[in-house]
Amino acid sequence: MSKTLVWVEHDNASIKDATLAVVTAAAQIGEVTALVAGAGCDGAAAAAAQIAGVSKVLKADDAAYANALAENVAPLVAGLMADYDAFVAPATTTGKNIAPRVAALLDVMQVSDILSVEGPKTFTRPIYAGNAIATVESTDAKLVVTVRGTAFAKADATGGAAAVETVAAAGDSGTSTFLGSEIAKSERPELTSAKIIVSGGRALKDAETFQSVITPLADKLGAGIGASRAAVDAGYVPNDYQVGQTGKIVAPEVYIAVGISGAIQHLAGMKDSKTIIAINKDEDAPIFQVADIGLVGDLFTLVPELTGKL
């Protein structure tokens, strides 16, 4: 049976949701060992050990891994891969940053953003902004795979009882330094795991209008808030709100697109949502071709009315 090494995304204390879907995908390839690399990451390692389906946890605790800098983490992973057949990481910005660097160090072609595991080395993945699905088979000796979180069920975060083993650090490359981060504070459900998302587009006019129209509806529904690229570029909301080919890929139960025309690049990020609802004044907007429920009209009257009636 193949042995897989799973990249655990965490904040040193707890693991992030993205990891759970990766464990599900990795378990379809082979036995799962979770790698927790960080600084002071005992909490995350303990949490990883409880994920159902994880048979072992490797903990690499070193200051060099504090911020998951690819220059430091990739050599660690590549070294550990002597004992594994596949490295599996989430297709988050962290996973996308690290995995190709690991793949190149191992001289293998990475399979990005897989949607399904079809065989020991065969996967499906979206290409052309999700307008086509390719089935690819790797001929490399080892696999490096990133996983689209919304395409796999999440493994149970509890129920497992894996042993935690400490592995030696590979040292600091000395070529990169973490200076700081600006993380958008939000009480809302995280976009990629939200059950309901209300998303706004260019038609919202400005940041204040976006807030006054979209936020009350999202509050009413307990929803995450998303945006089209146009709304982000116009400065209505920060860029981590962006849903699409180049932003976040989401697949909530309900996606409500308000004032979004439905460009190919936006659809790439949300068309796997279970139910899509579109509110737009342009009857011919492409969004209506994928929407399950459409409402044609002026969002500035319809959305407040909707919020009021919920």
Place this chain on the structure above:
Amino acid sequence: MKALVCVKRVIDYNVKPRVKADGTGVDLANVKMSMNPFDEIAVEEAIRLKEKGVVTEIVAVSVGPAKAQETLRTALAMGADRAILVVSEDEVEPLAVAKIIKAVADEEQPGLIITGKQAIDDDANQVGQMVAALLGRPQGTFANEIAVEGDSIVVKREIDGGLETVKLALPAIVTTDLRLNEPRYASLPNIMKAKSKPLATKAPADYGVDIAPRLKTLKVTEPPVRSAGIKVPDVDALVAKLKEMGVA
């Protein structure tokens, strides 16, 4: 310092791709092709660094079919100084592209390599990171803002929760995110001038790189089609639907 920018010829981002009936790929015959949008941002950033006096020469490089020459001419018209085209009529995977870029970098010794974060055709998001790994140099992926400070570069990166800032020792590799800049249009006089700028044509074998694919594409299919939706006449009907689904 010298900057190397990597550009790819891809299907134009406005075109809706059509899957071939025989399931072998996407139909690119008679489809409008353009420079990958992220690569335009890469070229623009290199030009801005040159305008600031940080970069002295910009070399644009592309791995692709002979027609990718048009893409390089576009980069030259925007402001790149010269170009290198590594011709392969077969599709070249990111790993092989990265090996070719590495070989070009070994020859050219750029202080900075800028590439787009992903190509909108294969959506792989790998080449920049792979080049960095092969060169053993640091990477600033998904760059939102960059500033060269002496012998290092400060890169503000777009990450899932917001932004983070890293400092990388030069030479380094940067991959561009959408908001790094607004690429300029090439003016007609510059398009004319670009025709006489140097463009070297090479082959993967010139760099000793084996481009045999590591991934076999077994088939390419249309994504599942969503069943036709309905339009509701008013907010009350929408509320009723939402209640039916149990979300309100």
